[in-house]
Amino acid sequence: MSRIKFLNTEIDNVTMLEAINKIDEFVSKRKPSYVVTPNVDHIVKLEVDEEFKEVYREADLILTDGMPLIWISNFKSMPIKEKISGSDFFPEVCKLASEKGYKIFLLGAAEGVAAKAAENLKNKFEGLNIVGTYSPSYGFEDKQEEIEKIIDIITKSKPDILAVGLGAPKQEKFIHKFRDRLNIPVSLAIGASIDFEAGNIQRAPIFMQKCGLEWFYRLCKEPKRMFKRYLVDDLKIFKIALKYK
Ligand code: UDP
Numbered sequence: 383m384s385r386i387k388f389l390n391t392e393i394d395n396v397t398m399l400e401a402i403n404k405i406d407e408f409v410s411k412r413k414p415s416y417v418v419t420p421n422v423d424h425i426v427k428l429e430v431d432e433e434f435k436e437v438y439r440e441a442d443l444i445l446t447d448g449m450p451l452i453w454i455s456n457f458k459s460m461p462i463k464e465k466i467s468g469s470d471f472f473p474e475v476c477k478l479a480s481e482k483g484y485k486i487f488l489l490g491a492a493e494g495v496a497a498k499a500a501e502n503l504k505n506k507f508e509g510l511n512i513v514g515t516y517s518p519s520y521g522f523e524d525k526q527e528e529i530e531k532i533i534d535i536i537t538k539s540k541p542d543i544l545a546v547g548l549g550a551p552k553q554e555k556f557i558h559k560f561r562d563r564l565n566i567p568v569s570l571a572i573g574a575s576i577d578f579e580a581g582n583i584q585r586a587p588i589f590m591q592k593c594g595l596e597w598f599y600r601l602c603k604e605p606k607r608m609f610k611r612y613l614v615d616d617l618k619i620f621k622i623a624l625k626y627k
Contacts, residue, residue: 385444386460388451389626390428390435391420394444397464402474404443408568409484409542414561415442416554416569419468422450422597422619423611424550429622434551437558445471449594454623467596468572469585472545473506475570479543480507487536487566488515490547491576499579514539523552533563544569547576 383404384395396404408415418424418441428435438444445466446452455462479486488496496515504510516535522528536544544566546553553571561569577583585591586599597616601608 386462388446388455388460388462389425389622391425391438392444393420393446393455393462395463396443396445396466398466398471398474401443401445401466401471402478405475405478405543405568406482408442409482412567414565414569415567416557416561416571417441417443417445417471418554418571419445419447419466419471419573420451421447421467422616425451425622426615426618427551429618431551433555437551437554440558448596449592450597450619453594454619457623467591468570469575469578472570472572472575473503473579475543475545475568476503476507476510480510483509483511484542485511485513485540486543486545487513487539487541488545488547488576489518489532489536490545490553490572491517491574491580491582493517495580495582496547496576498582499576502579502581513541518548523556529560533560536564536566542567545572545576546570547572547574549573 385392386395418438428438446462447467449465452462452465488500490496496517500512500515504512514535516532518528518532544564546557546569548556550573557569557571574583578585586596590596590599597612601612
């Protein structure tokens with residue numbers, strides 16, 4: 383696998399097929415592994431968050447989420463092969479799981495949303511075995527009792543793949559901190575994918591995804607929540623793109 387330096391992280395320069403084969407390999411090896419999908423927002427956060435940086439350094443598979451990062455890679459003459467968003471990767475992982483009989487657990491989104499996503503995914507991928515879902519209460523990360531409960535529910539259902547949609551960097555830090563206790567072959571940090579699969583939030587149309595406007599669609603849909611992310615914080619990407627050779 384070709385791992386390249388890119389801005390303030392490293393990237394596995396792989397195609398979707400190669401990434402899916404990697405997941406298959408991780409499940410076979412059974413050593414706790416995890417996948418992160420850097421987008422512009424993650425790159426901006428990595429500049430100032432040491433713990434997040436450590437999580438990224440130790441990640442087993444690092445994919446590229448979003449056209450702006452692909453453009454920057456082209457601009458720097460080190461083209462990344464393919465944009466692999468968490469929300470595109472997750473259904474492909476479900477497809478693999480349904481074919482191979484791998485068990486999946488969904489953690490995240492608001493009450494009832496993960497269960498709805500599980501129902502939809504089981505309809506989409508015949509034979510998909512979703513062994514459990516749980517939507518933690520907001521602020522769960524500061525409540526030891528809730529964390530213990532989550533770890534207990536997940537480990538008892540013995541998944542091969544854990545999909546965590548709690549927003550970045552919370553989801554990545556959760557996976558990293560508890561990966562040995564959870565002892566699951568593959569964990570994926572998938573952001574809003576559980577919401578998308580539940581049909582709770584609409585994803586941008588394909589043409590917008592392809593021309594790098596997914597962020598604009600999300601901004602229009604949830605202006606209050608996304609304004610700071612996309613129009614204040616993420617503009618720092620220009621400075622970061624110039625900073626790293
Ligand atoms: N979320 C959650 N618990 C939390 C914080 C966030 O379940 O404590 C969920 C939220 O409901 C949403 C997802 O995490 O489903 C975060 O989505 P976001 O838009 O931040 O993800 P992105 O895809 O942009 O990384």
